[in-house]
Amino acid sequence: MAEHPAYPVGLRLTGRRVVVIGGGQVAQRRLPALVAAGADVVLISPSATPSVDAMAAAGEIRWERRRYQEGDLADAWYALVATQHREVNDAASAEAERARVWCVRADDASAATAWTPATGRSEGVTVAVLTGNDPRRSAAVRDAVVEGLRDGTLTAPAHRRPRNNPGVALVGGGPGDPDLITVRGRRLLAEADVVIADRLGPRDLLAELPPHVEVIDAAKIPYGRFMAQEAINNALIEHAKAGKSVVRLKGGDPYVFGRGMEELQALAEAGIPCTVVPGISSSISVPSAAGIPVTHRGVAHEFTVVSGHVGPDDPRSLVDWESLAKLKGTLVILMGVDKIGAIAEALVRYGKSEQTPVAVVQEGTTATQRRVDATLATVGETVRAEEVRPPAVIVIGDVVKVHTPT
Template sequence: MQLEVDLAGQRIVVVGAEQASRRVLARYRAAGADVERVSGAAALHPGALAGARLVVLVESAHGGGFAPPAADVPAVAAGSGPAATDRTVVAGDLRERCRDAGVLVVREEAAAVGPGHVTLIGGGPGALGLLTLDAAAALREADVVLYDRLAPTEDLAVLAPAAELIDVGKLPGHHRVPQSGINDLLVRYAREGRHVVRLKGGDPFVFGRGSEELAACLEARVPCRVVPGVSSAISVPAAAGIPVTHRGVSHLFTVVSGHAPLSEEEHLHLAGLGGTIVVLMGVSTLPQLVAGLGRAGMRPGMPVAVVERGYSASQRTTAGTLATIVTAAGAARCQSPAVLVIGEVVRVGLELQGGATHLARLTESLAS
């Protein structure tokens, strides 16, 4: 049987040690409840349950009492309850008092108390369905989540119901928390015995600085696990129907960061490789990129697409050629986040969706 109760504004009393109760506390607070934690027999003091809608007993995994050691349970003042501080006795007496007062009592298992650790998670391009099963499992067990703006954040309170959520996302030209600060937070929270999840968009090791965070954890001797994610370099073109490889058209693709302009040598190498070029974070440097590729010998008619906000309700594709894409992107006011795709696979993708004629018309009109 499953019951759904609106706990917003209701007083909830959680009985257990702070560390063992941390996930229970976070979950009920996330539901909007007015939550108070007390330790053991303190719940038997007069007035401790006044106005409570629900009492949650946080018990050890093997049952039979509260999760913390008996030392955590304070002695009960004379006349306010049984003199014994045995956890089982206290729990039994507390249930009886709640029954007499008409207060619902539930039991929940304590959070594991032990060494903290970090999980670096790739959240994919932001669509919840592209989060991996391992990533979802890690979020369910998280005590703290440090997340970026491009990660799947809309349902984060549901995905990580017991976690403290901290936004450390970077905006173009503005870093709310510098990378060194993020590294310090990962280590600090883990040393407090917490499971810390670092949630990033895409894959943590594809322009995500995940390797720097892993290095910081290893240097501090904090256990760290990496859960790969679906990279936007592949998934966002796919969302627009553009394959990064296609038999007889392209048998390789190169992923490039467009955060800063490339050198002439890099343009030359890219143009000479052939295949498909995928550029992440490249809207602001698009003019320098196409100019550099043109100087390196790439033909003006090479198809180019700008895919904005892949997998969102406002996803949009702007197509053109190397000679026309800057004008087309400017007219469409393309903005980040966006993925650029350069290569004949763009034509393949448009043909699959009946858009090749649009590309031809756009090329002709802007070339005239």
């Protein structure tokens, strides 16, 4: 039997009895996939790891706290034998053979009637790899294929559109580095017919798109009699109604000063389904890339993220700057480069020390990232003298002085 390759097959285990014998590390690794497949999982073992115990406590599996007995595999469709006792594994495997139950053995693959492949998934595609007795190679091949599907470097377009076509996806592109977009966001980009991109989105990813994809710069949409956001909403609706798969690529996260909810509401009113893909917000990632933790034990127990696109004295401002000045934690300001002088003055006026450290990180996570340090007393003039330009993230607080030991 070992001279012939294994016959690959996908088991549909929803609602079907699966017996797992042994509650150790092997079971801990294999159980989540069986639960995800909808199997009716019965664990037979006198003990289990804490993670397996938690699955039983949550009702994901049924746990019979005892040793294996003859007859335990009755009515089973599939079995996983993974105890530390060879004689138990032999007995369970023999029962499986008699009952014609496909059986995986963790201790002796050559004695098993089924093998577990190295498995990965990417939005509707399951990749399963078998290489005989070389599990590390199986895992390496699996990882390469799944990564290629996820990041779009391995293109395999769907020829059958899913019944619930998302229509429009609002994708958070992260802080700028193309490697920091989420796996799902990158996959949706690879599948898009139209991409409407913000200036702050990860521009390098646009160059990787296939030539048939229409890329629209949101900043250049002709506005006519509409406001800018209305024009973007209309473009999303127009292309989606034309049957296109549309991605709205934004910088950071769609719901962190990204007006994502406005776009979702417009799409909902037009009857167009929308998927929201969260992104890594620059409010946390950019300080991190510049060596600044927004929280640190003994220094800051909280951080607050504020939009600085309108100044403290602007009647449109919704920010309570007086309350912010009294906080002891970290203050992160987005879109505040041209207002930082007025913001710093307001914070000092309301009680913040002039010597409070400030760091301004321009174009964070990209090849042109730079960091400029100052205090509340000097940050306005420093930003002007250093010619800091948006996009930049401003961090105010003692965490700015936390350094990595050298």
